[in-house]
Amino acid sequence: MTITPHLSGIQSFVRAAELGSFSAAARHLGISAAAVSKNIARLEAKLGIRLMNRSTRSLNLTAEGAAFFDQVRGALQALDGAVDDLATRRTGPSGRVRMSAGGSMVRHFLVPLLPAFRRLYPGIALEIDSDDRFVDIVSGGYDCVLRGGVIKDNNLAARQVCRFFSVLVASPDYLARKGVPTVPRELVAHDLLAARFLSSGEWIWLFDTDGDAQPHAYPAAFTFSDPDALLAGALAGLGIAQLGTQHVWPHLQAGGLKIVLFDALRSPDMSLSLQYPHRALIAPRVRHTIDFFVDQLRADARLTVSRADLAPFVASAGD
Known part of the structure; x- marks a missing residue:
């Protein structure tokens, strides 16, 4: 599985895991909470693994979700850093x-x-x-x-x-x-x-x-x-x-x-x-x-x- 088609799902998953809720992740990403939920559901379906257990009050990573989070978080930061660095060189x-x-x-x-x-x-x-x-x-x-x-x-x-x-x-x-x-x-x-x-x-x-x-x-x-x-x-x-x-x-x-x-x-x-x-x-x-x-x-x-x-x-x- 290549990462590019699932980048939105990975972004939604990482932000939700970091911030503790779909609504907080949605505010950070500038999309709706429903879109965050949908992105993560699609990612889980493609991976065939549940990454997090969610209720109306909390999000908890599964063991597989925690391992996945540790792996992809750094990669996502590297992508963000590369984009920011390029923009900084061009406009500050x-x-x-x-x-x-x-x-x-x-x-x-x-x-x-x-x-x-x-x-x-x-x-x-x-x-x-x-x-x-x-x-x-x-x-x-x-x-x-x-x-x-x-x-x-x-x-x-x-x-x-x-x-x-x-x-x-x-x-x-x-x-x-x-x-x-x-x-x-x-x-x-x-x-x-x-x-x-x-x-x-x-x-x-x-x-x-x-x-x-x-x-x-x-x-x-x-x-x-x-x-x-x-x-x-x-x-x-x-x-x-x-x-x-x-x-x-x-x-x-x-x-x-x-x-x-x-x-x-x-x-x-x-x-x-x-x-x-x-x-x-x-x-x-x-x-x-x-x-x-x-x-x-x-x-x-x-x-x-x-x-x-x-x-x-x-x-x-x-x-």
């Missing part, structure tokens, strides 16, 4: 690129870069979802995601933008009213601002106790699920917040925030990375998009802050 990269990033990163880091991106790549239609939840790249239909924190998904390719860590900050007004904590146990007498991440729970405060990093749970006066709100609360004098250096650096320089317990806090090892599904066969439109944002973000001073840079902004007991 073009097509839609879907990206996901946290709302704060989109507002403060990505949006300011978009005019330059548009001038450089007018043929790329960039779709950015502002989502602080953990998203599945494949089932969500994303080409890349910008993630910050402890990156655990080793099944994805990644381009690291920077390493970063968190610090405890408060406004000078708050510290003048409540005092500057000198050891972690004094935090119980302070108003704390907590961050509740929608995908990973509440932020864990880590401190070095007798040489070992230990988690401590402190009751919070206010809890936010948005880093911008947490930052706004600290600037407004509501209490002490734990935030990444990329969020607080401009406000430390402007005098709106001071760092407390600088030597006591031991932040987890965190990174900001652009992740994408595959190391090879990446479409030119996606590759150029990733290269652009990695290069631009690496040059952002807010993302290159070191512990030495922060030392002048540490609050003292006399503040």
Whole structure:
């Protein structure tokens, strides 16, 4: 059996398997869900094998379908890449690129870069979802995601933008009213601002106790699920917040925030990375998009802050 007459069936099968439904595959391919179903049924009839079991709520690959998926997915990506590469040579990269990033990163880091991106790549239609939840790249239909924190998904390719860590900050007004904590146990007498991440729970405060990093749970006066709100609360004098250096650096320089317990806090090892599904066969439109944002973000001073840079902004007991 030659592949060409059955390409539409293979495309429909691969997209349905990746995205988890006929309707999602149909949206991706620009056809109807009925057409996706029909294409897959024809492919199964020709192969004489059921590739997936479907119900009104789910799709599940059969053992044969899973093996077939692993074989044809790479071939289909190679075909897509060849078409994209040829188009790129003729007219420059073009097509839609879907990206996901946290709302704060989109507002403060990505949006300011978009005019330059548009001038450089007018043929790329960039779709950015502002989502602080953990998203599945494949089932969500994303080409890349910008993630910050402890990156655990080793099944994805990644381009690291920077390493970063968190610090405890408060406004000078708050510290003048409540005092500057000198050891972690004094935090119980302070108003704390907590961050509740929608995908990973509440932020864990880590401190070095007798040489070992230990988690401590402190009751919070206010809890936010948005880093911008947490930052706004600290600037407004509501209490002490734990935030990444990329969020607080401009406000430390402007005098709106001071760092407390600088030597006591031991932040987890965190990174900001652009992740994408595959190391090879990446479409030119996606590759150029990733290269652009990695290069631009690496040059952002807010993302290159070191512990030495922060030392002048540490609050003292006399503040």
